[in-house]
Amino acid sequence: MESEQLFHRGYYRNSYNSITSASSDEELLDGAGVIMDFQTSEDDNLLDGDTAVGTHYTMTNGGSINSSTHLLDLLDEPIPGVGTYDDFHTIDWVREKCKDRERHRRINSKKKESAWEMTKSLYDAWSGWLVVTLTGLASGALAGLIDIAADWMTDLKEGICLSALWYNHEQCCWGSNETTFEERDKCPQWKTWAELIIGQAEGPGSYIMNYIMYIFWALGFAFLAVSLVKVFAPYACGSGIPEIKTILSGFIIRGYLGKWTLMIKTITLVLAVASGLSLGKEGPLVHVACCCGNIFSYLFPKYSTNEAKKREVLSAASAAGVSVAFGAPIGGVLFSLEEVSYYFPLKTLWRSFFAALVAAFVLRSINPFGNSRLVLFYVEYHTPWYLFELFPFILLGVFGGLWGAFFIRANIAWCRRRKSTKFGKYPVLEVIIVAAITAVIAFPNPYTRLNTSELIKELFTDCGPLESSSLCDYRNDMNASKIVDDIPDRPAGLGVYSAIWQLCLALIFKIIMTVFTFGIKVPSGLFIPSMAIGAIAGRIVGIAVEQLAYYHHDWFIFKEWCEVGADCITPGLYAMVGAAACLGGVTRMTVSLVVIVFELTGGLEYIVPLMAAVMTSKWVGDAFGREGIYEAHIRLNGYPFLDAKEEFTHTTLAADVMRPRRNDPPLAVLTQDNMTVDDIENMINETSYNGFPVIMSKESQRLVGFALRRDLTIAIESARKKQEGIVGSSRVCFAQHTPSLPAESPRPLKLRSILDMSPFTVTDHTPMEIVVDIFRKLGLRQCLVTHNGRLLGIITKKDILRHMAQTANQDPASIMFN
Secondary structure, three states, rough: OOOHHHHHHHOOOOOOOOOOOOOHHHHHHHHOOOOOOOOOOOOOOOOOOOOOOOOOEEEEEOEEOOOOOOOOOOOOOOOOOOOOOOOOOOOOOOHHHHHHHHHHHHHHHOOOHHHHHHHHHHHHHHHHHHHHHHHHHHHHHHHHHHHHHHHHHHHHHHHEEEOOOOHHHHHHHHHOOOOOOOOOOOOOOOHHHEEEEEEOOOOOHHHHHHHHHHHHHHHHHHHHHHHHHHOOHHOOOEOOHHHHHHOOOOOOOOOOOOOOHHHHHHHHHHHHOOOOOOEEHHHHHHHHHHHHHHHHHHOOOHHHHHHHHHHHHHHHHHHHHHHHHHOOOHHHHHHHHHHHHOOHHHHHHHHHHHHHHHHHHHHHHHHHOOOOOOOOOOOOOOOOHHHHHHHHHHHHHHHHHHHHHHHHHHHHHHHHHHHHHHHHHHHHHHHHHHHHHHHHHHHHHHHHHHHHHHHHHHHOOOOOOOOOOOOHOOOOOOOOOOOOOOOOOOOOOOHHHHHHHHHHHHHHHHHHHHHOOOOOEEEEOHHHHHHHHHHHHHHHHHHHHHHHHHOOOOOOOHHHHOOOOOOOOHHHHHHHHHHHHHHHHHHHHHHHHHHHHHHHHHHHHHHHHHHHHHHHHHHHHHHHOOOOHHHHHHHHHHOOOOOOOOOOOOEEHHHOOOOOOOOOOOOOOOEEEEHHHHHHHHHHHHOOOEEEEOOOOOOOOOOEEEEEHHHHHHHHHHHHHHHOOOOOOOOOEEOOOOOOOOOOOOEEEEEEHHEEEEOOOOOOOOOHHHHHHHHHHHHEEEEEEEEEEEEEEEHHHHHHHHHHHHHHOOHHHHOOOO
């Protein structure tokens, strides 16, 4: 029992912090074992950093798993800083899970001792639900705040409400008695900038003044956003989802989910959306929610001290983020499961569901849009769809897949160019240029001048008797005697044809500007621009099919189900299907996307058209490349992410991938009982490796265990301070029994306590398919390669990524973290 307690005390005395000072993030990353190689070049000189300390499995011949967990702890006091990770390190999933199980056993064994221990046990059990509740509350509140502020600031570009400055255009005219139904957005309380500055409401002078003020406010908001990001929180830029996927896979990026990032992202997200740039707030809301989850997890020791448990909270937080972004709690849970999470146990599913529920409830209580809905563009359709319509729906799916493939290639090419040229050194200038071009081109077209969410709402909305949009400018049948909900299909008027031309121009504008906008140094989501592009294309197709059915109702494809005077085609439904197809083409989401769009519209009968379009867009997109936009950005940035969706089909063996290769320097190893303190310190000083295999002797090469560089350094320093007689010539012993030494020799130093006795091993003949599967499913960072128990080499996560890049005919250097 005593030895077991000693084992549990010492077992977690491991750290992934780099002892040597690193001059850059890349060096820190190298030290983390993300770049592992046995060559001595500048980029590839670091080894053994991501040791699976505490991994209790030894695999031989790709098959059996044996357990060995007997360690003896000889260090009495915990060493500060041990057991934590430094920046750009990969966590050890197996060790973190073992640590959590030990914590759970300790709490359970004590809970019957006293009422206080029982209270602590209950608090520990409920802390998971508490942290996701707090995360849901904060996510919902922040989303409501962002929605309200973004609406107000978007309208500020056009004018101001004199009766109440904090009202947006719609709210300003709500209480006015002087509005007419046709001109419901015009009221004396709302003044455009032209009316305020030059006193003209109409005419060319008014138009030019409003144009100038629109550009002025757009540039002002964009400049303020990029300046705040650059000065206070560089991590607040972009969507955040690629980095969150990487963090959830076990990578550590310090500060990415911190309080400064949360604060600046919330403020600059409002500014970026209000500036009129072709971006959305839905992706960054996932980042905001994950920041909330990370901050609240520090209130509970169960999560603050365990990186694997913390990632369960972040999975739930990402579900809450999508829940408030689209008003789709179920879709949020499925998004977390399908798109971002790496490890998603059943317990996390329930907590994600609860976090999404709480977040949606808070947002509904705030009611930011004043329509008692969670999103601005909630719609309901009453007309059923017909079998023939699957053909245009599938065509929209093809368009979505082609758009996704084009966007991913074009955006990645532009982002790579930004990284490799001087242009990337001037992020503020880039944002100003993109914002200026967007504002100048957007203002003349009413559909691009609109807030993108407002545009989607207008495109989704069906033409009822009360609609005054030019998209609903149909020629009415003068014989209609009463107003009904289902207006029959009618011939398009001049307003509809004019709107189609404007929508075609808006489509080209949105496609081009979104490519250059996604990736600039302001918070920028991709969901809303992609949905807008699809909705524009869908509405155009919908109007075309509607007019075809009206003028050619005697064709055999229409004759059976579309009678004269019936409401057959719903153009708004085509816009919705197109939006889903384009978003699916870019992100390659399927199940979660269909559920999100279904929750947006509340129409269960439109599930089949949505599924057909989304699957078609995925198949077409996959024909040009299997990566979604988030995976492409992960690869572009060189994050150490092993994608579970990728298949490894090559017939290589572990011996082909391991280090050292032929002509490489030999593996740096320690022997279990014939090295001195000076020998070990010299090896630490002369190499940059973050850990060393321990073998019985140079002759036998039999593997004993694995010792981390940091643990060796801390243990030697601690021994010199606390134990008398430890000098440079002291023998270091990793074995259980100290060998007999001459009487005059100095006191030996026993370091068995810091040794990982069961590092994960595979044989040299293990197929790489199995090795890659092991790394993915156990979250390993490295494993040692043996032959008949003799140590041959090492395979790290970075080696696997390099090898996969080589087999795909890519440059292995492209996976270096940047």
